[in-house]
Amino acid sequence: MPVVANGLPVLREVLSVDGAPCAEFVDATDVAAFAAAMTRVLTDPALATTLSATGRQLEKKYSLDAMVEGYVKIMRDLDVASPAGSGGMTTVPA
Known part of the structure; x- marks a missing residue:
């Protein structure tokens, strides 16, 4: 499942595998940016597939x-x- 997460450095570190992100990171205080990221993961099948695949690798890592x-x-x-x-x-x- 693709994820949109706060762009905090700690989350960028934890939600990645070998430098590849498993989430779209945004400033959580920027409502427009958060909405745009949600739209991207819902409308871009290639992005959703990539984030989901990396997320499955992250699941194995932890x-x-x-x-x-x-x-x-x-x-x-x-x-x-x-x-x-x-x-x-x-x-x-x-």
Whole structure:
């Protein structure tokens, strides 16, 4: 689903994948700009398709599986960096 979002820097960062936006960003205080962006995503099928495809990539980036993989990597990195090599952990999921 195509998205129109506030153009805040943090949202531009979070709502993108490898630099590709998954939303049309606008100044949320500019009603005309917001309406124009809504019109664009509703009337431009190519734009809607592109934003939706990038949104699906974003969904995978922030999925539960991706989060778990990230935590496992952190735990393994901490384990490797510890002096004894165990990092106080007995097991790390494979």
